[in-house]
Amino acid sequence: KQEVTQIPAALSVPEGENLVLNCSFTDSAIYNLQWFRQDPGKGLTSLLLIQSSQREQTSGRLNASLDKSSGRSTLYIAASQPGDSATYLCAVRSSNTGKLIFGQGTTLQVKP
Amino acid sequence: DAGVIQSPRHEVTEMGQEVTLRCKPISGHNSLFWYRQTMMRGLELLIYFNNNVPIDDSGMPEDRFSAKMPNASFSTLKIQPSEPRDSAVYFCASSRGAGQGMTEAFFGQGTRLTVV
Numbered sequence: 425k426q427e428v429t430q431i432p433a434a435l436s437v438p439e440g441e442n443l444v445l446n447c448s449f450t451d452s453a454i455y456n457l458q459w460f461r462q463d464p465g466k467g468l469t470s471l472l473l474i475q476s477s478q479r480e481q482t483s484g485r486l487n488a489s490l491d492k493s494s495g496r497s498t499l500y501i502a503a504s505q506p507g508d509s510a511t512y513l514c515a516v517r518s519s520n521t522g523k524l525i526f527g528q529g530t531t532l533q534v535k536p
Numbered sequence: 537d538a539g540v541i542q543s544p545r546h547e548v549t550e551m552g553q554e555v556t557l558r559c560k561p562i563s564g565h566n567s568l569f570w571y572r573q574t575m576m577r578g579l580e581l582l583i584y585f586n587n588n589v590p591i592d593d594s595g596m597p598e599d600r601f602s603a604k605m606p607n608a609s610f611s612t613l614k615i616q617p618s619e620p621r622d623s624a625v626y627f628c629a630s631s632r633g634a635g636q637g638m639t640e641a642f643f644g645q646g647t648r649l650t651v652v
Contacts, residue, residue, distance in 0.1 A: 455638045456638060456640075458641060460643075466645070467627065467644060467645040467646050468629075469643075473640040517641075521584075521592060522586060523569075524581065524629070525581065526571075526579040526581075527578075529578065
């Protein structure tokens, strides 16, 4: 059974810092991995999708990496801003079942 | 495209009543997911459809929950009878493709269900 874990559960940093969010998964049989952002009381917004054959994807200040063999992904946020404050979730698409399985998320607070 | 559309956005109902949540996936998407989100349990996958066929419903908590996808543009999640512990935000998501060509999943805004 695929399990997805995100560390840390919460993170507070001053504005301008670079930071890394971690995601690990137990079964490397995946089609892709996706990072989402969720603001309080809102839906999920897709940030980045990494296919299983890829190593990383970049969008603006965000860079996501994938090491499928070790079951790990990181989301790097450069020059963090207060507007980056949200919960960040990673999800893997299992190639055995087709399911999209989520971690518990990392709640980020960027202080001005 | 308007994205994944869910209705209603908010639902308050009394215990024992039937509740029906609706979802319109993005046109052309062939995978549809229903999730439930609570503070305690996070995002739980309830059921997954591919090409309108339920592939995995192992996350459906009880027989009180049922889901249908009569066509590629519409799905429902029904709870009958509803209970206070069903109170949560229910999300629908869709994606396109198959195998290595699967695209990213897009989520609706969710339905906040409160059962009193």
